[in-house]
Amino acid sequence: MSMKWIAGGLGAAAIAGLATVGLLIVSLCAMASSDEEEQRRRNYQMSEALNAAAGSGVSDNAPGKVSGIRKVVLSAYSKGAAGIGTIRPQCRGMRWSVLAGIGAVESNHIGGRRVNREGDITPRIIGPRLDGSGVGGNTEPFHDTDNGALDGDTEYDRAVGPMQFLPSTWNGPSGQDGNNDATKDPHNVFDATLATASYLCGTGKTNLTDTGQLRKAILRYNNAGWYADKVLTLIRAYDKMTPKQAGKGTGSGPGSGAGRWTLPVNARTGTPYHQSGAMWSSGYHTGVDFTAAVGTPVKAVGPGTVVTAGRGGSYGTQIVIRHPDGMYSQYAHLSDLHVTRGDTVKGGTRIGRSGATGNVSGPHLHFEIRSKPGYGSDISPLPYLRTHGLKI
Structure with missing residues (x-):
């Protein structure tokens, strides 16, 4: 969950002030006919840009298909990138x-929601109450700024929508109308995505092809190093997915195929990534669980080198593998090990058996993808696996 503006150092009062100023500006514009004409001109330009993107189906060499991203969501990413030139x-x-x-x-x-062709999401994505209780790492209360209009909470604010904007940020300078329906709705993927593009670009000169500037922009979105690391890792993977590679399931890089990459276990998924809960020290689940019985064979998801094989505290018996792209996969709560540290494995190599060791409430495989070998560098596992051609 992102803390826009707050993470950048502005307090709740400052955010509320920005929202008030933004709403006042909108009101003044509605009273001035010349400003109305200018707004109509800008809306027309935006519509033309978005229509051009829709006509081509892609923008900035975006693939026509990416495993794990629905067509309407991918379209929103493409259109957001294409339309940013008008407003930034x-x-x-x-x-x-x-x-x-x-x-x-x-x-x-x-994930787990419905998105119609217009980009409206049901049920809405609403984060936990930001009351300072510590859920999701939040220790500072953020009192309601929108009378519950966007998040349904009249006492405290909650991050909303697919890009998790705070109501105060959305109602201030950030909200955008990405589908040109005269409504700025953070629960619409086209609106939210264009707003994210606008937020990342800022109001000055920005070159996001420069890694340093890109990281700075991401940190402006959420001022946490782990967050920037995760997003940059995913961007690099997606950047390598040319239209020819995307969704094909061939090759050896991101977007590469199930021939060299596989699921870690033959079982259904259970507790999802980033589920909130007090039972986890971070306040959320750092991986995804597979509901595997004790003794179920566990396989390396891809080629790599075993860097950890043994006891891992609350993870019980675990294995960590470093892959050629610099990412790490972790397999926890195992009952048996078939590899040792330093072993080289291929995708599909049997590395152990699932179990119920460590801090568990029952047998399962806890699976993580990390940017570093240790705890705290996790990224969402399923999108990563999908970039390697896996369907899950």
Whole structure:
């Protein structure tokens, strides 16, 4: 969950002030006919840009298909990147992969929700109450700024929509009308994605093809190093997915195929990534669980080198594998090990058996993808696996 503006150092009072100023400006514009004409001109330009993107089906070499991202969501990423030139003309380098990286971390590309052709999401994505109780790492209360209009909470604010904007940020300078329906709705994927592009670009000159500037923009979105690391890792993976590679399931890089990459176990998924709960020290689930019985064979998801094989505290018996792209996969709560540290494995190699060791309430496989070998560098596992051609 992102803390826009707050993470950048502004307090709740400052946010509320920005929202008030933004609403006042909108009101004044509605009273001035010349400003109305200018707004109509800008809306027309935006509509033309979005229609052009829709006509081509892609923008900035975006693929026509990406495993794990529904067509309407991918279209929103493409259109958001294509339309940014009108509202942020000094921004360079905005592309679908940047917005997909944010979308993957914030809502797993709207996983588990319905999205209609217009981009409206049901049920709405609403984060936990930001009352300072510590849920999701939040220790500072953010009192209601929108009378519950966007988040249904009249006492405290909650992050909303697929890109997890705070109501105060959305109602201030950030909200956008990405589908040109004269409504700025954070629960619409086209609106939210264009708003994210606008937020990342800022109001000055920005070149997002420069890694340093891109990281700075991501940190402006959420001022946490782990967050920037996750998003940048995903962006790099998506950048490599040319239209020819995307969704094909061949090759050896992101988007590569199930021939060299596989699921870790033959079982259904259970507790999802980033589910909130007091039972986890981070306040949320850092991986995805597979409901595997004790003794179920566990396989390496892809080629790599075993860097950890043994006891891992609350993870019980675990294995960590470093893959050629620099990412790490973790397999926890195992009952048996078939590999040792330093072993080289291929995708599909049997590395152990699932179990119920460590801090568990029952047998299962806890699976993580990390940017570093240790705890705290997790990214959403399923989108990563999908970039390697797996259907899950």
